[in-house]
Amino acid sequence: MIRPFALFSFVLVLFSALACGPIGPFPGGRLRGEIGAPDQTDWAFAAEIENAQLETRPDKPHSVNTWFVALGPALYVPTSMILGPKDPTRRGWVANVDVDSRVRIRLGERVFDRTATRVHDESEYTSAREALEAKYEIAVEDRDPERVIWIYRLDPR
Numbered sequence: 197m198i199r200p201f202a203l204f205s206f207v208l209v210l211f212s213a214l215a216c217g218p219i220g221p222f223p224g225g226r227l228r229g230e231i232g233a234p235d236q237t238d239w240a241f242a243a244e245i246e247n248a249q250l251e252t253r254p255d256k257p258h259s260v261n262t263w264f265v266a267l268g269p270a271l272y273v274p275t276s277m278i279l280g281p282k283d284p285t286r287r288g289w290v291a292n293v294d295v296d297s298r299v300r301i302r303l304g305e306r307v308f309d310r311t312a313t314r315v316h317d318e319s320e321y322t323s324a325r326e327a328l329e330a331k332y333e334i335a336v337e338d339r340d341p342e343r344v345i346w347i348y349r350l351d352p353r
Contacts, residue, residue, distance in 0.1 A: 217249045217302065218261045223288070224249075226257040232306040234352055239266035242303040248273070251300040252292035252312075260289050264301065265327045271301065271310070271350040272324040277334060282343040293348065301350055310350035321347055 218224040227249055242248075243266075250273055251259040264273045275284035284290050293299065293312045301308050315321045324347045329336070 218259050224259040227251045227259050227300055227302045227307050229302050229305045229307040232308040234309060236308055237269035239271060242266060245303050249302040250289060252289045254298050258292060263328060263332055265331050267323060267327050273348050274328055275346045277345055284344055284346045309353050311353050312348040313351055315347045315349050
């Protein structure tokens with residue numbers, strides 16, 4: 197007799213291998229999709245996409261689901277805004293970016309090669325955070341005061 201947990205684990209591993217990207221909260225590997233233009237600056241096509249997939253560690257790809265927002269020609273991804281570790285340094289993908297800033301982001305069926313740059317400029321950070329909070333409907337009063345949020349700009353390589 198097959199145990200339910202063993203069957204679930206097998207199906208999850210099989211599905212992960214076939215999908216190659218992350219599934220829900222479980223990380224995946226190399227992202228597949230149509231390769232997007234390296235000089236892409238018009239992100240209007242992604243306005244209705246809620247979640248993106250971010251791939252780090254090019255030599256041994258690691259991908260996660262993430263939020264994102266486009267502001268003009270720039271794309272931004274935050275560290276955890278509501279779930280997961282409150283300290284960004286405890287996120288695997290952040291540690292990967294610290295070692296190698298080359299990332300790939302999948303928006304819909306397109307994958308873009310980018311470089312992740314942590315935003316330190318206060319004005320840029322505030323604009324990106326406000327845009328993320330508006331897109332994902334996070335009210336200021338719902339912010340967790342103990343959560344540290346870093347924001348990365350994804351620049352062309």
